Amino acid sequence: MTRATRNLxxxxxxxxxxxxxxxxxxxxxxxxxxxxxxxxxxxCVGGSLVLTGGYQALRPSAPGR
Structure with missing residues (x-):
């Protein structure tokens, strides 16, 4: 399970x-x-976790990771 999925x-x-x-x-x-x-x-905490997970899922992965 990725960090983005866990946060979502x-x-x-x-x-x-x-x-x-x-x-x-x-x-x-x-x-x-x-x-x-x-x-x-x-x-509020849950909403911020969902937003963070969504950002992590949608951002392009950095090279070398």
Whole structure:
């Protein structure tokens, strides 16, 4: 598995978990963190991983690699 594929899969999974947290944990109360905010952060991290993986997959490979 290449690094680009791994970043795309991890990013998509992280984004989906963040989306589920953001959509379905609005009424759950935890003393330290708000799960909806954790979901937003996870969606941002997942989105950046997907963008990084997409860039890695589309860029031309350097000679000698």
């Amino acid at each position: 899969l991890e990013g998509a999974g992280t984004f989906v978990v963040g989306l589920v947290l953001w959509l379905f944990t609005g009424d759950v109360e935890i003393p330290v963190v708000t799960l909806t905010k954790v979901g937003v952060v996870m969606m």
